[in-house]
Amino acid sequence: MTIDGVPVAGPLIEARQVTRSYGRTPALRAANVSVTAGEILAIMGPSGSGKSTLLHCLAGIFTPDAGEVWFDGRRLDTLSDRRRSELRRTAFGFVFQFGQLVPELTAADNVALPLLLGRVRRGAARRRAISWLERLEAGELCDRRTGELSGGQAQRVAIARALVTGPKVVFADEPTGALDSLTGEKVMDLLVGLARQEGTTVIVVTHDARVAACAEREVVVRDGKVTDPYAGEVAR
Numbered sequence: 127m128t129i130d131g132v133p134v135a136g137p138l139i140e141a142r143q144v145t146r147s148y149g150r151t152p153a154l155r156a157a158n159v160s161v162t163a164g165e166i167l168a169i170m171g172p173s174g175s176g177k178s179t180l181l182h183c184l185a186g187i188f189t190p191d192a193g194e195v196w197f198d199g200r201r202l203d204t205l206s207d208r209r210r211s212e213l214r215r216t217a218f219g220f221v222f223q224f225g226q227l228v229p230e231l232t233a234a235d236n237v238a239l240p241l242l243l244g245r246v247r248r249g250a251a252r253r254r255a256i257s258w259l260e261r262l263e264a265g266e267l268c269d270r271r272t273g274e275l276s277g278g279q280a281q282r283v284a285i286a287r288a289l290v291t292g293p294k295v296v297f298a299d300e301p302t303g304a305l306d307s308l309t310g311e312k313v314m315d316l317l318v319g320l321a322r323q324e325g326t327t328v329i330v331v332t333h334d335a336r337v338a339a340c341a342e343r344e345v346v347v348r349d350g351k352v353t354d355p356y357a358g359e360v361a362r
């Protein structure tokens with residue numbers, strides 16, 4: 127894309143007029159949102175407004191009933207299931223509120239898992255996993271089983287696992303929802319700080335204004351539509 131002949135980066139990821147229902151329950155109604163590379167975007171809004179559904183559509187986990195999802199200049203929603211899961215594995219990282227770690231495995235093995243799935247050799251995968259845990263100030267947790275960790279410790283491991291493959295986008299759904307506010311702030315600071323160092327785009331669903339304050343921009347979902355709280359109109 128160019129403006130006055132000057133090339134400008136187009137959006138990295140975009141939902142255009144995305145509509146999605148669960149049976150008869152509408153969750154998204156022609157929602158639009160667009161995120162540029164390296165941007166840290168908070169998606170806010172009341173419970174049940176459609177935030178998680180929007181995140182899942184952007185990440186190619188759900189396909190919309192109508193509308194389009196674009197990633198890196200290509201339609202994402204029309205790819206086959208296999209291509210979408212491959213894209214999720216190679217280009218995306220995920221941090222959820224609970225449950226993304228294998229409790230019986232150590233922290234280092236959990237973080238190494240996406241690398242092993244990408245056929246990185248075991249020794250190299252373990253070294254990279256440990257170095258990411260160290261960057262998350264969680265190096266001492268390497269050999270602890272994640273089922274024994276506190277919520278804040280587990281989220282550091284989850285963030286290391288989301289970042290270890292060098293994804294273009296990290297999707298986070300209420301990543302601090304199970305943490306006390308001080309721990310949650312620290313976890314968000316680590317996620318945002320490392321994403322900025324790596325140039326990773328972050329899309330975070332939250333209802334917590336303190337989490338949203340860590341982002342560069344926020345949009346609000348209400349009744350399945352996205353609005354920009356400052357522009358008072360449909361978000362770009």
Ligand code: ADP
Nearest residue numbers: 148151152153172173174175176177178179180
């Ligand atoms: P939020 O993340 O803002 O809380 P969701 O995207 O989870 O909102 O949900 C949007 C709407 O879709 C809500 O009315 C919710 O009840 C409904 N919904 C979400 N998941 C399901 C599901 N698995 N089955 C039926 N309805 C659902």
